[in-house]
Amino acid sequence: MQTGFTASLTASLMPHLILAPIALPLLTAGLMLLLREERQRTKVTLNITSTFLGLVVAVLLLVQAKDPSLPGGLGVYLPGNWPAPFGIVLAIDRLSAMMLVLTSTVALATVLFSAARWHRAGVHFHPLFQFQLMGLAGAFLTADLFNLFVFFEIMLAASYGLLLHGSGRPRVSAGLHYIAINLAASSLFLIGVSMLYGITGTLNMADLAQAVAGVAPADRGLLHAAAAVLAVAFLIKAAVWPLNFWLVPAYSAATAPVGALFALMTKVGVYSVLRLWTLLFGAEAGESAQFGSLWLIGGGMLTMAFGAIGMLGSQRLGHLAGYSAILSSGTLLAAVGFGQNLLTAGLLYYLLSSTLAVSALFLLADLIDRWRNDGSNLAPYEQTDDAPFLSADLVPREGMNLDDQEEALIGQVIPAAAAFLGLAFMACTLVIAGLPPLPGFVGKFAMIHALLNPLGLGASAGFHLGAAGWTLVALLVGSGLLALLALTRAGIRHFWAAHDRASPKLLVLEGLPIALLLVACAALVWQAGAVMRYTQATADALHAPSTYMRAVMTATPVPNPPHTHAPAPQGATPP
Amino acid sequence: MELILALAIGVLTGSGVWLLLRPRTFQVIMGLSLLSYAVNLFIFSMGRLGLAIDKEPVLQPGVPQDLLHYADPMPQALTLTAIVIGFAMTALFLVVLLASRGMAGTDHVDGSRAKDAQEMP
Numbered sequence: 001m002q003t004g005f006t007a008s009l010t011a012s013l014m015p016h017l018i019l020a021p022i023a024l025p026l027l028t029a030g031l032m033l034l035l036r037e038e039r040q041r042t043k044v045t046l047n048i049t050s051t052f053l054g055l056v057v058a059v060l061l062l063v064q065a066k067d068p069s070l071p072g073g074l075g076v077y078l079p080g081n082w083p084a085p086f087g088i089v090l091a092i093d094r095l096s097a098m099m100l101v102l103t104s105t106v107a108l109a110t111v112l113f114s115a116a117r118w119h120r121a122g123v124h125f126h127p128l129f130q131f132q133l134m135g136l137a138g139a140f141l142t143a144d145l146f147n148l149f150v151f152f153e154i155m156l157a158a159s160y161g162l163l164l165h166g167s168g169r170p171r172v173s174a175g176l177h178y179i180a181i182n183l184a185a186s187s188l189f190l191i192g193v194s195m196l197y198g199i200t201g202t203l204n205m206a207d208l209a210q211a212v213a214g215v216a217p218a219d220r221g222l223l224h225a226a227a228a229v230l231a232v233a234f235l236i237k238a239a240v241w242p243l244n245f246w247l248v249p250a251y252s253a254a255t256a257p258v259g260a261l262f263a264l265m266t267k268v269g270v271y272s273v274l275r276l277w278t279l280l281f282g283a284e285a286g287e288s289a290q291f292g293s294l295w296l297i298g299g300g301m302l303t304m305a306f307g308a309i310g311m312l313g314s315q316r317l318g319h320l321a322g323y324s325a326i327l328s329s330g331t332l333l334a335a336v337g338f339g340q341n342l343l344t345a346g347l348l349y350y351l352l353s354s355t356l357a358v359s360a361l362f363l364l365a366d367l368i369d370r371w372r373n374d375g376s377n378l379a380p381y382e383q384t385d386d387a388p389f390l391s392a393d394l395v396p397r398e399g400m401n402l403d404d405q406e407e408a409l410i411g412q413v414i415p416a417a418a419a420f421l422g423l424a425f426m427a428c429t430l431v432i433a434g435l436p437p438l439p440g441f442v443g444k445f446a447m448i449h450a451l452l453n454p455l456g457l458g459a460s461a462g463f464h465l466g467a468a469g470w471t472l473v474a475l476l477v478g479s480g481l482l483a484l485l486a487l488t489r490a491g492i493r494h495f496w497a498a499h500d501r502a503s504p505k506l507l508v509l510e511g512l513p514i515a516l517l518l519v520a521c522a523a524l525v526w527q528a529g530a531v532m533r534y535t536q537a538t539a540d541a542l543h544a545p546s547t548y549m550r551a552v553m554t555a556t557p558v559p560n561p562p563h564t565h566a567p568a569p570q571g572a573t574p575p
Numbered sequence: 576m577e578l579i580l581a582l583a584i585g586v587l588t589g590s591g592v593w594l595l596l597r598p599r600t601f602q603v604i605m606g607l608s609l610l611s612y613a614v615n616l617f618i619f620s621m622g623r624l625g626l627a628i629d630k631e632p633v634l635q636p637g638v639p640q641d642l643l644h645y646a647d648p649m650p651q652a653l654t655l656t657a658i659v660i661g662f663a664m665t666a667l668f669l670v671v672l673l674a675s676r677g678m679a680g681t682d683h684v685d686g687s688r689a690k691d692a693q694e695m696p
Contacts, residue, residue: 041591146653149656150660152666157663157667158666160671165676169678172675173675173679175671176600176671176672178666180595180603180662183607183609183611183668186660186664187613187614190614190653194618194621194650201623251647
């Protein structure tokens with residue numbers, strides 16, 4: 001009897017699970033705002049618990065989205081119980097579920113890391129963190145353009161606070177630029193959204209996608225202009241060149257956990273472009289099909305080149321991490337622009353691996369910087385960015401022990417903490433540069449493979465890759481090489497060069513999140529087949545948007561319960 | 576009316592962009608404010624029923640229920656949200672502006688007019 005009741009309660013609550021990734025952080029943040037600032041310990045516990053619950057919910061949603069009984073893995077939820085084009089719609093498909101799991105994983109790692117020391121650097125870190133998670137989850141779940149704007153603003157408002165967390169002049173200065181450019185981008189967002197509304201009369205993404213094919217020829221130019229203005233707003237978030245000069249100062253000035261969380265923010269831009277572009281300008285869009293494809297490819301490639309050259313030119317680890325975020329985002333945008341099914345599957349895999357690695361690199365950079373600044377023996381070259389490798393300090397002195405044939409080095413042990421940092425850095429290098437055996441390689445290999453065989457192996461005989469395709473292949477390989485050079489150089493300088501510094505003091509709470517992110521990377525390789533099948537199914541669904549449109553448009557509201565002794569209300573009704 | 580509205584949006588956007596590109600933080604915040612006014616007017620002008628002056632956005636008793644007698648409520652709702660969010664963000668920007676002024680001792684957007692204090696990598 002008891003179990004039957006629990007089961008029926010679970011069954012009646014399950015449709016509402018899609019709301020949990022938004023409601024849980026909102027409630028947690030609200031609760032934490034009620035607590036006084038002295039009760040940091042309670043807030044940390046709440047934050048970690050809530051983030052962990054968020055991960056559990058995201059995994060449940062992922063399992064639900066994998067369920068083959070749902071068409072295209074779609075769950076549609078009508079929060080206001082109004083049918084689709086009139087009310088707000090939340091929709092979860094494989095892409096949203098995947099992004100939610102990624103967000104929760106990175107969030108869990110960063111909140112653990114922040115619990116070690118960074119959360120004490122200022123006030124209201126924990127509520128802002130939860131609001132940020134709410135904005136991210138909402139942006140991934142919403143199926144309505146204006147709602148997307150609102151969730152973007154929630155995400156951005158929280159990120160302004162997080163970026164300024166810890167204060168200090170570089171953060172305030174970078175924050176000023178970051179806020180200014182994002183406010184300008186929000187204006188562009190609104191212009192794009194309202195123009196789309198003016199042309200099509202709807203803001204529901206699925207309804208919009210249905211309307212695109214039937215837009216009057218006279219309005220088509222206006223539609224393209226609206227989509228382009230909207231895309232610029234997303235591309236600023238995704239840090240496309242030349243709209244990305246704010247990123248590196250802002251991300252490297254932010255405290256480490258915030259930087260690691262911000263690695264996700266560029267992916268929100270990529271997600272929005274991928275979602276809207278495949279919906280609005282897919283194969284079913286009539287004359288507008290593939291509109292802007294060349295701009296995405298070109299912008300993405302320039303961004304890749306900018307990111308790779310920036311990595312090569314930067315000396316500080318924070319800047320390296322920032323440029324690697326740009327590199328990863330550029331790679332994704334260029335690959336999105338091709339609009340090929342197999343390529344999209346590869347890029348989604350690459351998105352997972354590169355986000356995890358860039359986040360881990362932000363956390364590592366903080367630990368290494370702290371180790372470096374631990375003693376007072378900061379060499380002059382470490383304080384500036386001026387060509388440190390030409391510094392006289394780094395040239396081996398006569399008789400200095402760099403050779404293993406000399407006696408004194410024998411028996412010196414690498415401290416465990418230094419070894420952990422070194423190995424973690426090496427793993428990040430492998431993922432970002434795309435070398436085997438870590439998932440960066442699998443992702444890049446899948447993308448190059450898809451470029452060369454767009455219809456699958458054996459079915460693409462006689463296919464000739466165009467100039468854009470060959471350039472992307474060259475850039476994928478070349479940017480990996482440049483990233484490898486830059487990261488190896490930084491690794492040699494920090495781990496192999498002779499320093500007279502103590503071994504790093506590492507808390508378990510700081511090592512654990514990095515290990516978590518890297519284990520997630522390793523799991524991506526271990527389960528590469530399953531993950532690739534999932535991303536392939538996601539790409540299939542993205543490139544056949546009619547399923548999505550039909551599912552959203554036919555979602556029926558729940559009938560009002562009769563007034564006498566109402567049964568438990570049912571939530572979403574999957575079509 | 577269309578002409579006046581279009582001119583207003585154009586002038587506000589033009590001045591906003593000009594001020595946004597100026598080197599002092601106060602000019603930037605004024606630019607952002609003007610830009611958000613322009614955007615709000617623009618959203619209004621994107622209603623599906625034209626500018627619909629002196630018409631109600633919600634159904635009124637006694638008014639014939641057809642599209643000729645009503646304004647599109649959607650842009651009004653959007654503008655309201657945009658105003659609220661824009662106002663909050665401008666207030667936040669103002670705080671950061673003051674913090675930057677206090678820390679750097681100058682109101683230049685880069686926190687310094689000297690060329691040796693570039694923040695870019």
